[in-house]
Amino acid sequence: MPEEVLRQAADEMLDWNGSGMSVMEMSHRGAEFMSIHEAALTDLRDLLKVPASHRILFLQGGGIGENAIVPLNLLGSRKTADFVVTGSWSQKSFKEAQKYGTPHIAANGKTDQGFTHVPKIAEWHLSDDPAYVHLCTNETIDGVETFEIPDLGSVPLVADASSHILSRPMDIAKYGVLFGGAQKNIGMAGVTVVIVREDLLDRALAICPSAFEWKTIAENNSMYNTPPTYAIYIAGLVFKWLKKQGGLQVMEARSIEKSSLLYDTIDSSSFYLNKVERQSRSRMNVPFFLADETRNEAFLAGAKARGLLQLKGHKSVGGMRASIYNAVPLEAVKTLVEYMKEFEQASA
Template sequence: MTRVFNFSPGPATLPEAVLRQAAEEMLDWHGSGMSVMEMSHRGKEFMSIHAEAESLLCELMGIPAGYKVLFLQGGAIGQNAIVPMNLIGRTGRADYVVTGDWSKKSAKEAAHFGEVRIAASSEEGGRYTRVPAQAEWQLDPKAAYVHYCANETIGGVEFFWTPQTGDVPLVADMSSNILSRPVDVARHGLIYAGAQKNMGPSGLTVVIVREDLIGHAMPITPSVFDYKIQAAADSMYNTPPTYAIYIAGLVFKHVKSLGGLAAMEAHNRAKAAVLYDFLDKSGFYSNPIQREARSLMNVPFWLKDAALDAAFLQGAQARGLVGLKGHRSVGGMRASLYNAMSIEGVQALVAYMRDFEAQHG
């Protein structure tokens, strides 16, 4: 069996060790005689899987007391509505910082539930290439929360600092960089993330919410989306995405075995440096993102001549490099370098890019 180097933005590559363990346990999990897929979510077997996954995540991220971890469904796009339904009713308004397509969509969705202000935006000519400095932000002290996207998957713009919002709770979409490096959870009121980048398969959404922010849901909020109801039921108000939680637990255990989030950051910075260093020295490829905001997770780049895009992708596939096509809204290429991508994969990509440039430059 030959595995490709998968640069897809999500669902993304998973650690091979995790996939092998899941394969070994597929038919019989720890002598239970059944697959995790078949277990009752209220049975003792799955309850132990659920508890271990939650415990490992708390350990890895240093989640302090006073927070609830919820394992939900609906993806980050679902949370674009669920967050305001649970939080915006506290004051009726919220601030959003827009640094790319995902935070722009988040703000648009939230506007259905209250008054939404764009506290800062880095959009210039329809493109996003930076993170607005804190001095540019115009924050409303009466906002129910301030929302930002920690890493923009499409545009490749990432926050490397935690915004200061005073007494107003800070909400972060960390779907594409959660577990990639340490984060100060205590400086956030709520963090949410789809699992399909760094944590596991699609279908699972993790929400980390400060307890004082629970219990303010708007009357229109469906019960299954009410953080208070889900927290009281330990994420079991409805059947949770059991197999996705199981895989996430294996990923958490794997990350811990590698040295935790500090080790992940060193690994991810080393990988990204290989690709960015090559891009900076090339006149054939380009990346327009300001250096201090360049994502470690998603690296968009463009060929000098877009007419060569199809040939580039075809040649990459022939060398076992897949998932490199850029998002349809911006074109070009995009290499996603999530935790499970090896440095060997990035080196193979750069070697191919160098060969392609020599042939077509």
């Protein structure tokens, strides 16, 4: 989280804007919270240039919740949805969709080296009449990011952008649905942003819980049930911070600089290894391996001694992983890169 945002939240904790109330105490239907909610919607629409065709909803349940909520809202009378599997998260989404229909894997980026690339669009084998095509546009565990978005005609594209939303401009018009849990770049865990094209609001299954039915949420402006008010407030502060930084083009430039520094360090040495092909490399999550994996513990211990935390790779893939979300400053990446070089030299 940007320190500025945390400072403002602390300052306003007992009295938001002279209201005498904490945001936590506000009625979600009161004028004060409504103004916070409206500002968050407006700023997010502005940042992502969300077209008028799309609604912005605030839900609960995070990305994993949406794995069920998406098919419950979009399958309609169809049984099939297509999945482009680029890593662990899209695989998980595919599995969950099996509860509600017979989803189909249109393409799979898994190789004997793990998930190493986004399958080329020409190689996607779409089924006849899928309800939608699902894509996880950034895979945190595998470090695979999707940059090229196809035009699928009338088939809606659904993107799980949980882990890289707001790190770069995206052409929202290309997506039927784009969603993201908040805990990476949006704010604190507990709110899910769902951006959905208005004409897709009519396809929910009868078994879709009302609290997660996009149409119901849209008709009630995210106030059908009590929304996670404080998480929306914090997201709103982050949106304002992002605008002050210069918006998503600036965040993209920073992400390119930060991630390039890391990938260049990895590629310029045979001591470190990243298996993802260049054009699919994530700017948010940089997994890497030590050529000599017996040195893993020593690497992590040395990193910890310098305050470089949370560098251990996900247990399903091993190795290391540097997550460099929007709030991570360039300086922190420089510190990591210096440490990597020193560790390599010391190991020679």
